[in-house]
Structure formats: C-alpha cells, structure tokens
Amino acid sequence: MSQTIKSKLPNTGDTIFSVMSALAAEHNAINLSQGFPDFETDPVLLDLVNKYMHRGLNQYAPMPGVPELRQVVSDMVQRQTGHSYNPENEVTITHGATEAIAAAISCCVREGDEVIIFTPAYDCYAPMVELNGGTPIFVQLEFPNYNINWDIFKKQMTHRTKLIIINTPHNPSATLISKEDLVQLQEIVEGTNMLILSDEVYENIVFDGNEHHSASSFPALAERSFKIGSFGKSLHVTGWKLGYCAAPAQLMAEFRKVHQYMVFAVNTPMQYAIAEYLQHQERLEISAMYEGKRNTFLKAIEGSGFKPLPSKGTYFQLLDYSAISDKNEVEFAKELTTKHFVASIPMSVFYHIPQEHHVLRFCFAKNEETLHKAGSLLKNIG
Numbered sequence: 001m002s003q004t005i006k007s008k009l010p011n012t013g014d015t016i017f018s019v020m021s022a023l024a025a026e027h028n029a030i031n032l033s034q035g036f037p038d039f040e041t042d043p044v045l046l047d048l049v050n051k052y053m054h055r056g057l058n059q060y061a062p063m064p065g066v067p068e069l070r071q072v073v074s075d076m077v078q079r080q081t082g083h084s085y086n087p088e089n090e091v092t093i094t095h096g097a098t099e100a101i102a103a104a105i106s107c108c109v110r111e112g113d114e115v116i117i118f119t120p121a122y123d124c125y126a127p128m129v130e131l132n133g134g135t136p137i138f139v140q141l142e143f144p145n146y147n148i149n150w151d152i153f154k155k156q157m158t159h160r161t162k163l164i165i166i167n168t169p170h171n172p173s174a175t176l177i178s179k180e181d182l183v184q185l186q187e188i189v190e191g192t193n194m195l196i197l198s199d200e201v202y203e204n205i206v207f208d209g210n211e212h213h214s215a216s217s218f219p220a221l222a223e224r225s226f227k228i229g230s231f232g233k234s235l236h237v238t239g240w241k242l243g244y245c246a247a248p249a250q251l252m253a254e255f256r257k258v259h260q261y262m263v264f265a266v267n268t269p270m271q272y273a274i275a276e277y278l279q280h281q282e283r284l285e286i287s288a289m290y291e292g293k294r295n296t297f298l299k300a301i302e303g304s305g306f307k308p309l310p311s312k313g314t315y316f317q318l319l320d321y322s323a324i325s326d327k328n329e330v331e332f333a334k335e336l337t338t339k340h341f342v343a344s345i346p347m348s349v350f351y352h353i354p355q356e357h358h359v360l361r362f363c364f365a366k367n368e369e370t371l372h373k374a375g376s377l378l379k380n381i382g
Contacts, residue, residue, distance in 0.1 A: 009127050016123070016349045023334065024343035030374045033333075033343040035171070035315065037365040041236045042283070048273035061268040063260050065093025065244070068275035073244045076281070077227070080203070081216040085246045092256055093271055095263045096241035097201045097230040102128050103262055104197050104226040104245060105163065107254040109134040113162035118148065120350030122171050122199065134162070138352045144309060144320075146173040150184050157188075163195045169202040169212060169313025172350050172361045176206065176312045179213045186220040195251070196221055201230035201243070204284050206313040207291040216246070223248055226255065231274055234284055236365075240270055290315050290364075293371065297364040300375020305382040315365040318347065322358040324382035333360055342377050 020033035064070065070087035078084050085091050094100040101124060109115060111133030117125050119138045126136040137156050142149055166185070168177035189196070198215035206212045215221040227246045232238040245255060277283060294311055301308075307320040325332050329346030337343040345361040348354035364371060 008131055012127055016345055020333065020337065020343050020345060023337045027338050027341060029337045029341040029343045030370060030377070031343045032362040032364070032366070032374055033337075033345045035363045035365065036238045037236045037315075038370055039236065039365075039367045042277075045235060045237075045273060045277045048276055049269050052269035052272040055269075057269050057272055059268065061093075061265040061271055063265050064256060065091070065266070066268070066271045066275065069093055069271045070244075072275050072278045073229070073246065076278070076284070077214075077216060077229075077246055079281070080212075081214045083214075083216040083222050085216075086249065089249045090246060090252050092245050092252060092259055093266055094243045094245055094259065095266045096232060097199070097228050097243035098124055099241075099259070099262060100226075100228045100243050100245040101125070101197065101199060103255055103258040104228070104247075105129055105134075106132050106262075107258045108195055108251075109162055112160060114158060114160040115163040115165060116153070116156055116161060117165050118167070119352060120146075120172050120347055120355075121165070122167060123350065125165050126352065129163075135160075136352070137161070140351070140355070141173065143355070143357050146170065146175045148177070148181055150181075150188070154188065157194075161194055163197055164189070165197045165199065166215065167199040169200075169206060171202065171314050172316060172318075172345065172347060174309075174311040174314045174316045174318060174361075176210055177213060179211075182213055182215065182218050182221065186218045189224065190220045194224065196225040198225050198227050200227060201233050202314040203229060204234045204286055205290050205315060206287050207294065208312065210312050212313065224251075226251060234286065235274065235277075240267065242266060242270060242274065293364045293366070293368075296368060297362070297371045297375060300372050301378050304375075304379040306378060309359065315363055317362050317364055318359050319344075319362060319378075320357070320359050325358075328356055329354075329358065329360060332358075336360070336381070340377055340381055342374050 017034045024031040070091040073091045074085050074087040105128045109132040113134040114137045115129045116137045129136045215225040229244045231242040305324040309318040311317045329348040333346040347359045
C-alpha cells in the first residue's frame with residue numbers, strides 16, 4: 001500500500017522560476033527569467049575563499065555566524081541607515097536571504113495570526129506564512145507605479161495582524177518604497193505589537209540618483225523589524241546562498257532558536273572570505289554598474305513594441321507588451337521562450353489572484369553580449 005501525505009501547501013507546485021528556467025534550457029533560449037548574473041564575481045573574493053579553505057577553516061562556523069562577518073554587517077548597516085546593531089546578539093549570518101525570511105516568519109507567526117503581504121510579491125512569503133499556520137492578507141500595489149494605498153492597507157489590519165512584510169527595492173516591480181511611505185508605516189504601527197519583516201536584499205542596487213530607505217532608519221520600525229540582506233545579490237554569487245538578518249536582541253533571540261534547527265550554521269570559509277573582502281566597503285558600490293546594464297538593455301530594445309516601465313532598483317526591468325499581443329502573461333512568456341528564445345517571468349504569477357497587465361519581468365544582470373543578443377531577438381517580435 002502506497003503512503004500519501006496530506007499536503008501543507010496543496011496549491012503550491014514548482015516555482016515559476018524553475019518552470020521558465022527549464023523551458024529556457026529546453027529551447028536554448030536566453031534566460032532573463034531567473035534573477036542570477038551570468039558573469040563571474042571578483043577573482044579576489046574567490047582567492048580569499050581558497051585561502052581560508054587552505055587555512056583549515058572548513059568545519060562548523062558558530063551558529064550566529066563568524067564574528068568578523070557579523071561585525072562587517074553591523075558596520076555596514078550603521079553606515080547606511082544610522083542604526084546600530086550589536087554584532088554579538090543582533091546580527092545572524094544565514095543560508096541566504098530565503099532562510100532568513102523563513103526563520104523570521106517561523107519564529108513569530110502562529111496559528112491564527114495574520115500577515116500582511118503587498119502584491120505582486122516575491123513567491124516565498126505566503127507559503128512560509130501558511131506552513132506556520134498563519135493567514136496571508138494581501139494588499140495590492142497600484143499599477144502601473146506599484147504604489148502603496150495606505151487607506152486600503154489600514155482596512156486590512158486587524159487585532160490578528162502579527163507581521164507586515166515589506167520589500168524594497170521591490171522584486172518583482174523594480175520600484176522603491178519611499179521615505180514618506182515608511183514614515184506612514186511607522187505612524188501606523190507605533191503603539192502596536194505588530195512586527196515588520198523588511199526584505200532589503202537589493203539594498204545596494206538603486207538607480208537614477210534615488211535612495212534606498214531602510215526600515216532600520218526609522219526608530220519605531222527598527223525596534224520591531226527583522227532586516228534581511230543578501231551577500232549573493234551584492235557580490236554576484238547567488239549560488240553561495242549567504243545572507244544576514246539584523247534585529248533587536250529580543251527578536252534575534254527567537255530568530256536564532258529557529259535558525260539553529262533549520263541550518264545551524266552556514267559555509268565557514270566563505271564567511272571569512274566575505275568578511276575580509278568587505279573591509280573595502282567600496283566593493284558594495286554596484287549601483288552604477290547595474291544602472292549601466294539596465295541602460296544597455298533598454299537601448300537594445302529601442303524600436304521594439306515593448307514599453308519599459310521605470311526600473312528604480314534591483315536588476316529587473318518590466319516590459320509592457322500590450323502593443324504586441326493580447327495573450328495572457330503566462331502564455332505570452334512561454335511563447336517568447338519557445339518561439340523567440342528569450343525567457344522572462346510573467347508578472348501575473350506574483351499575485352495571489354493573477355492580475356493581467358500584459359507585463360513581463362526581465363533580468364538584466366547579464367554581460368553585454370547577452371543583453372545585446374536578447375534585445376535583437378525582442379526587436380524582431382511583432
């Protein structure tokens with residue numbers, strides 16, 4: 001007799017990233033769907049990893065992360081936001097940002113709790129809330145600028161609201177939460193027991209003179225926030241799966257209880273290597289490089305039927321294809337991959353109830369040749 005498991009996530013299958021990347025591989029298409037660079041990281045960083053491996057630092061790291069890297073994170077966040085986190089008990093190095101998000105949600109969300117999620121949203125938030133018995137409450141950002149409607153937000157708040165998840169720079173829309181938005185959020189939550197999960201993995205990738213505003217910069221948010229960051233995004237090493245969480249000591253104590261049983265600790269020589277590498281803080285100054293790649297991609301599609309939406313941060317560009325086709329986003333994205341050999345992600349999949357705006361998301365964290373080739377193919381459509 002075969003055994004079955006009653007699914008805790010009955011409506012969840014393979015992520016759209018897995019689906020589109022597999023389709024791209026099958027059809028030898030340029031993969032601008034999944035968010036990863038196709039260029040190498042700095043050889044200096046690779047040499048540092050090798051150095052620490054040969055030094056014999058290949059066993060378990062301390063559960064919260066090696067002290068040197070926690071200090072680097074503390075210094076970096078204080079410099080960027082003005083808020084000081086004690087590296088001893090307020091910073092933890094994680095197995096990528098996804099594990100940090102999972103641990104933060106797991107440590108505070110219980111059955112019956114509600115978690116407010118702005119949509120379109122990165123796809124790991126809601127499933128993790130559901131796994132912990134919570135109920136995702138979705139607040140839709142206003143298309144086409146993906147602004148927050150705070151009146152709608154307030155109507156979704158209840159006495160059961162435990163956690164609010166914000167994401168800036170925002171994946172998938174490539175927009176930014178403004179300083180004014182965070183001031184409003186601070187006023188709304190002040191005096192409540194609500195917590196904040198602030199997903200800031202693209203904090204070092206902001207364009208056109210705009211500024212990234214962190215929850216850590218606002219006292220009434222910082223005191224209740226888990227700030228999440230990613231070394232993979234900032235150092236072009238997404239496969240290393242290294243991130244961090246910074247939070248007040250009372251929140252971090254609960255975070256670490258979950259973290260230690262999820263992964264205990266993360267890659268030891270890579271932690272030491274990143275700590276030494278980031279002693280030169282200018283190595284996190286990557287906005288200009290990615291802004292150049294965005295501009296290269298936009299130049300490459302000039303003359304096509306695609307209409308770019310503003311990309312203010314992250315390494316994603318949204319393109320409106322309504323002048324080319326009236327097909328739904330999933331159908332058109334698959335056609336683009338199988339017939340025109342450029343893979344993207346349909347924006348509709350980032351909503352709890354799919355919204356059809358005829359918009360696709362493209363990743364421009366690619367070398368110049370890839371972007372020019374993709375642009376040439378896109379210009380031939382329609």
